[in-house]
Amino acid sequence: MxxxxxxxxxxxxxxxxxxxxxxxxxxxxxxxxxxxxxxxxxxxxxxxxxxxxxxxxxxxxxxxxxxxxxxxxxDRDTIGKLKKMLITEQLQDLYENLHKLNVSDEEIVSYLENYINERKQVQL
Amino acid sequence: MxxxxxxxxxxxxxxxxxxxxxxxxxxxxxxxxxxxxxxxxxxxxxxxxxxxxxxxxxxxxxxxxxxxxxxxxxDRDTIGKLKKMLITEQLQDLYENLHKLNVSDEEIVSYLENYINERKQVQL
DNA sequence: TATAGTGTAATAGTAAAATATAACACTAGG
DNA sequence: CCTAGTGTTATATTTTACTATTACACTATA
Known part of the structure; x- marks a missing residue:
């Protein structure tokens, strides 16, 4: 690793x-x-x-x-909460870091969609 | 800081x-x-x-x-490239980290939209 | 009961980041 | 020319993460 x-x-x-x-x-x-x-x-x-x-x-x-x-x-509930917590943590990081760069809510979403689409293009 | x-x-x-x-x-x-x-x-x-x-x-x-x-x-071009690079870096981190948690492309986008909407709720 | 596999913990040493402090090199302005 | 403000660099020290090594405690089983 x-x-x-x-x-x-x-x-x-x-x-x-x-x-x-x-x-x-x-x-x-x-x-x-x-x-x-x-x-x-x-x-x-x-x-x-x-x-x-x-x-x-x-x-x-x-x-x-x-x-x-x-x-x-x-305790599956503990694991479920953990997953939710980790995902939220990631979203929060992205959100805060992009806001610090003056990127708006709408731009964050559209940038992400573009990023994912571009990844798909590359894979073809 | x-x-x-x-x-x-x-x-x-x-x-x-x-x-x-x-x-x-x-x-x-x-x-x-x-x-x-x-x-x-x-x-x-x-x-x-x-x-x-x-x-x-x-x-x-x-x-x-x-x-x-x-x-x-x-050199404003250098600064422009820097901004783009930093944004892409953030998107890539989110994407890779969530994929490691078995979150699909579609889920990433919808989770992010939910996250942003929930933030707006809290602010009211 | 001996042994292999397991977690747990302590010691000593190394490396990297950060600190405190000091010194040096250059620039501008009186 | 002197001084204050600036970047640059070096030394020694502290702290933290990591490593290497060893030892101890517990469990299962042959």
Missing amino acids: KFDDKIPIYYQIKNYIYREIIVGKLAPGDKLPAVRQLAVDLTVNVNTVQRALGELISEKIIEPQRGKGNFVTE | KFDDKIPIYYQIKNYIYREIIVGKLAPGDKLPAVRQLAVDLTVNVNTVQRALGELISEKIIEPQRGKGNFVTE
């Missing part, structure tokens, strides 16, 4: 696991890969993985069981 | 100056505040300001004149 050197690695790992859960690669109740295995897969140190997991545990997204592993919460 | 502790300060300063130029608070040919003044205003060290300015100079967004100050480029 490639990391953005402007953002702490542990934070990017945390978001990576969020995504694995939200897209269902990790379902409720599933066991996560072992911390040492995650460290190998992501080519980072165990402590860095642990720091990311520590925050996910605080947020009740995963539950650790000593000697067994880390497990995705069974 | 408040900074996001997940992103280097010099980088946030760089983006701050981008914005000042794009929204016209700093027009082509304008002199920037002195580096020491910027440092005070942003409550940050001179070297940190200088690092941000150094990158802006490399990118020909500003031009330094030793003993006089730093000046916004007179």
